[in-house]
Amino acid sequence: MIHISNNFISSTxxxxxxxxxxxxxxxxxxxxxxxxxAHEGKNTEGLVNVRFRFIYFxxxxxxxxxxxxxxxxxxxxxxxxxxxxxxxxxxGKKLNVIAHNFWSDGTLxxxxxxxxxxxxxxxxxxxDINYFIARLPHYRWLMAWAIRRSEGLTxxxxxxxxxxxxxxxxxxxxxxKVEIIPNALSEWWLxxxxxxxxxxxxxxxxxxxxxxxxxxxxLLNAAQIVRAAMPDFRLVLVGGxxxxxxxxxxxxxxxxxxxxxxxxxxxxxxxxxxCSRVFVMPSFTETFGLVYLEALSQGCSVxxxxxxxxxxxxxVPFIRAVDPKCVDALAxxxxxxxxxxxxxxxxxxxxxxxxxxxxxxxxxxxxxxFS
Numbered sequence: 001m002i003h004i005s006n007n008f009i010s011s012t013x014x015x016x017x018x019x020x021x022x023x024x025x026x027x028x029x030x031x032x033x034x035x036x037x038a039h040e041g042k043n044t045e046g047l048v049n050v051r052f053r054f055i056y057f058x059x060x061x062x063x064x065x066x067x068x069x070x071x072x073x074x075x076x077x078x079x080x081x082x083x084x085x086x087x088x089x090x091x092g093k094k095l096n097v098i099a100h101n102f103w104s105d106g107t108l109x110x111x112x113x114x115x116x117x118x119x120x121x122x123x124x125x126x127x128d129i130n131y132f133i134a135r136l137p138h139y140r141w142l143m144a145w146a147i148r149r150s151e152g153l154t155x156x157x158x159x160x161x162x163x164x165x166x167x168x169x170x171x172x173x174x175x176x177k178v179e180i181i182p183n184a185l186s187e188w189w190l191x192x193x194x195x196x197x198x199x200x201x202x203x204x205x206x207x208x209x210x211x212x213x214x215x216x217x218x219l220l221n222a223a224q225i226v227r228a229a230m231p232d233f234r235l236v237l238v239g240g241x242x243x244x245x246x247x248x249x250x251x252x253x254x255x256x257x258x259x260x261x262x263x264x265x266x267x268x269x270x271x272x273x274x275c276s277r278v279f280v281m282p283s284f285t286e287t288f289g290l291v292y293l294e295a296l297s298q299g300c301s302v303x304x305x306x307x308x309x310x311x312x313x314x315x316v317p318f319i320r321a322v323d324p325k326c327v328d329a330l331a332x333x334x335x336x337x338x339x340x341x342x343x344x345x346x347x348x349x350x351x352x353x354x355x356x357x358x359x360x361x362x363x364x365x366x367x368x369x370f371s
Contacts, residue, residue, distance in 0.1 A: 002084055002097040002118075003030040004077065006104035009042040013183050013290070014100055020363035022049045029084055031077050033104075035059040053080050066132070067139060070104065074111040085116045094119050096370045101125050102153070103132035103143070110146035121151045121369040126287035126308075129160045133168060144174045151369045152177030156288045159311040181365045182313070183288050184357040185297060188266060193351055194299040197343035198274055203234045204334055205276040205300070207269065207291045208283075210240030210248050215282045215305075215324045217249040220258070225331035227257050230338065236272055238264055273298035277344070278337045282324040283308060297354045299344025301337040303330065314353075318345040 001021055005014045009032065018028060026049050033055045034040060040054040055076050062069045085095050095118035099105035102124045109120035133143065147153060153175045155161035161180050165172055172178065204223070208214050216237070223235045237245065238261045242254055254260065261272065273279065279295030280303040292302055292310045301318040304311050311321040318341055320333045 001025045001028045002081065002095050003028065003100060004097065004105040004108050005030060005100040006033050007101060008032045009034060009039040012043055015043045015047060016184070016186065016359050017098075017362060017366065018050060019047055020359040021366070022047065024363070024367070025049065027051070029053065029080070031055065031080055031108075033057060033073055033076075066103075066136060067142075070107040071111065074108045077108055078112055078115070081112050081116050081118070085118070093117065097121075098366060099123065102128040103136075106146055106150070107142070110149060113149055119151050119370055120149075121366070122147065122153050124153055124155050124160060124164065126157075126160070126285050129163060130285045133164075133171070140168070140171060144171055147171060147174040148176075150176065152179065154179045154181045154366070154369070156180075156182060157286075157309065157311075158182075158313050159307050159309070160287070162312060163307055177369065179365060179368075181362055182310075182357065183290055183293070184359045184362050185290065185293050185354070186359075189294055189297050190355060190358060192270060193297045193354055194274065194344065195347055195351055197347065198299060199343055200275060200277045200299075201234065202230055202232050202338050203236060203276045204278040204280055204338070205236040205238065205272050205295075206280055207238040207272070207294070208281055208289075210237075210244040212248055213284050214248075215284055216245065217251075218324060218327050218330060219280060219282055220249055220251060220255070221327045222330035222334060223258065224255065225327070226334050226338075227255070229335060233257060233338070234259065236261060236276065238262070238269065238272055269294070270298060273300055276300050277341055278303060278334055280330070280334060281305075281309065282322060282330055284324055293354060293357055296345070296350055299347070299350065301341050301345055303333050303337070316349065 008014045028050045030050060030052050037056055044052055088095060097109045097118050097120035099109045099120055100123050102122045106122040158180050227233045234257050236259045241262055242260050245260055273295050279300040282305050286308040289309050295302055303320045303322060305324040306321045322329045322333055
């Protein structure tokens, strides 16, 4: 199995899929384009029967020429794919390639498929939906061709599938196969699912990067409204420090009801979830986000953004989707969920539902594209 993963170093999701596939394949090759040499080797720990090839390229200027960029990278990875093709059995044998990002990785597989026998699948992610497909209409003919030559498309998020279907139905029509395959939780989280109700304080938590996309300024503005109505309300922010929070929100002084916890290990993070009634991440764009599943596994209600993250996956009262720009709606949903689920969400729903999200299921679904 061959993987092309442009963002392997920025997410552990790809490593989790590859690790599970290692139980089926004795040898996997992972090709990782990187923009900084210091990123070489990141997220490779603990992966067995896996070979990595990091391809360094300078992105400062070439990022403004997306087609030229993928053409040059296609040439850079050609020798690796060619060697893999010869090693897999030579004539008549085809490589199986997972392109973990539709544009950035999928075009590399597409161009090389004219010279190297291969079957490839395409994974549609956040940057594809919100940037490449949306902003490169002049290359959609090429995208359609790449889809048509592929084994099919998979979407990590149901909301992204629905947006793709509504906005670019002609592209979707070229796909030989379409699947929605969400990410999964590690065994550690699955082993620690909350199985009984827990009385919780009036606390809301956020877990993620402290950057503009996560929309922390509107979260803080909404929290101020909630605090005015609920004097015992607290907001816990995990994933950065106070200086990062001030920089991304413009708040010179962090309100006293807000606790900034930095970057936490799983055990500490579990305690944060179990002490919170609501998890909120009102990002402007989001593929899926494992933190949604982590929070649900620990009994938190969840607020995400309309058309992003886990929006549309379930029709249940403790998962809400809001307009990330609407502070009042965000505050209103936080207050309603705080009041409605003081002991967390029903474990009769969360335990069986969240247990379905294991990496073996994800790996098996990926393999179906090549069966």
